[in-house]
Amino acid sequence: MPRLFTAIEVPEEVGLILSGYRGGLSGARWIDVENYHITLRFLGDVDEETAQEAAYLLGKVRRAPFEVTFEGPDAFGGARPRSLIVKVAPTPALIELQAEHERLMRRAGLAAESRKFTPHVTLARLRDASPRAVADYLGLRGGPPGLSFRAEQFVIYSSRDSVGGGPYVLEAAYPLR
Incomplete structure (x- = not known):
């Protein structure tokens, strides 16, 4: 069963700029630049039939291109930071695209996403990084x-x-388009 998710790719030249955040934080496992993306909808481990239905439904999406703007670095995890991210501005076009993906994946038979959509690019996974070190880094x-x-x-x-x-x-x- 494939583990799938929908996303917007971060162009290489933008990824290289974002890679300037790499380093200087103990306990960070940095994501390779070529894997930077903005997750729209996590599908999970799905069977082949569900994967094909999801792909078919996503092919019906008709939305115009739009600007993606970065807001700055942050962390997920509160008292126990688990990820270093760069926030993405939640523009109407991005929010509407994500909401359409959610509706379509529900139509394909997937459970509703339980987490609120927070657009971001993950820069690093954090292991044993103290909240103080993360706050200092940011x-x-x-x-x-x-x-x-x-x-x-x-x-x-x-x-x-x-x-x-x-x-x-x-x-x-x-x-x-």
Whole structure:
């Protein structure tokens, strides 16, 4: 069974700029730049029939390309930080695209996503990073001023079970038009 998710790819030139955040935080396992993406909907481990239905339904999405803008670094996990991220501005176009993916995946028979959509790019998984070290790290880094790109497509990626951060395999790409 493939483990699937939908996403917007981060272009290489933008990924290289974001990679400037790498380093300086003990306990961080940095994600390879070529695996930077914005997850829209995690499908999980699905059978082949569900994967095909999801791919078919996603092919019906008709949305215009839009700007993706980065807001700055942050962390997920509160008192026990688990991921270092760069936040993405939750524009109406991005929120609507994600909501459509959610509706379509429910139609394909998947359970509703339990987590609130928070658009971001994961830069590192954190293991044993103290909250103080993460706060200090974030305090020393500003946001990526004016960093944005035009999303021209969304994709379906597959990943290996229990290996966070890639490598991801591009299974399908859908143009925004």
